[in-house]
Amino acid sequence: MTHPSRALRQRRIHSADPDFAGVRCPDCDGGDLEVVSLFGGAASEILFRCNVCASCFNWIKWQGALPPGGRRS
Amino acid sequence: MTYEIAELEKRLHPGLEADLLAIADTKLVLGNWYAECVMNGRSLPDFAGILGMCTVSYGHSRAIFQHLDRHGHDYAHLERGRGPEAIHSMNLLDAAPVGWEDFILTVWLAELATWQLASGFLGHGDRALAGTARKIGEEAYFHLKYAHGWMRIIGADAAERERFVDALAGRYPLALQWFGSEEAADPLYEAGERDLPLAEIRAAFVEQAQGVGAHLGGPAPVFPAPASSSQGWRADARRSGPLPGSLFEVVRFKDPELAR
Numbered sequence: 504m505t506h507p508s509r510a511l512r513q514r515r516i517h518s519a520d521p522d523f524a525g526v527r528c529p530d531c532d533g534g535d536l537e538v539v540s541l542f543g544g545a546a547s548e549i550l551f552r553c554n555v556c557a558s559c560f561n562w563i564k565w566q567g568a569l570p571p572g573g574r575r576s
Numbered sequence: 577m578t579y580e581i582a583e584l585e586k587r588l589h590p591g592l593e594a595d596l597l598a599i600a601d602t603k604l605v606l607g608n609w610y611a612e613c614v615m616n617g618r619s620l621p622d623f624a625g626i627l628g629m630c631t632v633s634y635g636h637s638r639a640i641f642q643h644l645d646r647h648g649h650d651y652a653h654l655e656r657g658r659g660p661e662a663i664h665s666m667n668l669l670d671a672a673p674v675g676w677e678d679f680i681l682t683v684w685l686a687e688l689a690t691w692q693l694a695s696g697f698l699g700h701g702d703r704a705l706a707g708t709a710r711k712i713g714e715e716a717y718f719h720l721k722y723a724h725g726w727m728r729i730i731g732a733d734a735a736e737r738e739r740f741v742d743a744l745a746g747r748y749p750l751a752l753q754w755f756g757s758e759e760a761a762d763p764l765y766e767a768g769e770r771d772l773p774l775a776e777i778r779a780a781f782v783e784q785a786q787g788v789g790a791h792l793g794g795p796a797p798v799f800p801a802p803a804s805s806s807q808g809w810r811a812d813a814r815r816s817g818p819l820p821g822s823l824f825e826v827v828r829f830k831d832p833e834l835a836r
Binding site for chain 2: 510520540
């Protein structure tokens, strides 16, 4: 059983993530995107949907960012 | 400290072997947590996410097993030849989750703790090890992001938030004890094998974990005091006692039976 309202909230939370601000749709170059799933068909991908042209596309997620490490700021 | 090609065959510092195995085995058990709990996901993105994190966790374990294999250990033994007393996963993962909130909290603590310990090797002279530590971090970045998203959802519901905070009281001390006492000496740092003292890594873990309120929203949860050293503590394994038999039955490699 799925809980669509929670899936929708997950989408909204991750779509607003500033880490993805620079992602563009490969089909129409639109920037109005939604994160459908933080993990796509492979663990290395994020599944996006373009709200302009409705295409779905995978985006390779690793951009070299690391969580805060042992050396505290 | 720099490594030459000729040193690839040499045994590692015993403390480094122990810490690598503690990370690898915790990832092994964590991968099994994801595998066992995937069908409890709340939506398709959860299924994709949990399965993704499952395979990544196994990948981290195997990358470390391969590293140890290059330094005098046997990969096959590490992966499928060890009994419950020889698997050095953190006590945090010994007990199965009692609900979704406990699951999200526990995997978050495990991801955070293993990343913090791995981050101490980012500047290691052996580039293969430093690269593995970096890869663990790059992937943990998204695993933590997944958990943070769920924390915001959990924090918006009073009953779920309460269950999350209740779970925190039981799980957090088990995660913290993995790092040992904050006063303990760190021979790995003194030998130049770790970039920074373990006490500093432990403090960073505490700081990150106690920042959970920022994801959960509302008043900051009260954190329990660190547990004193539990009975039967095995410093080299970063755990007390052997892996519980029921958990070992889940995580042990079953290929020989499947082949019959």
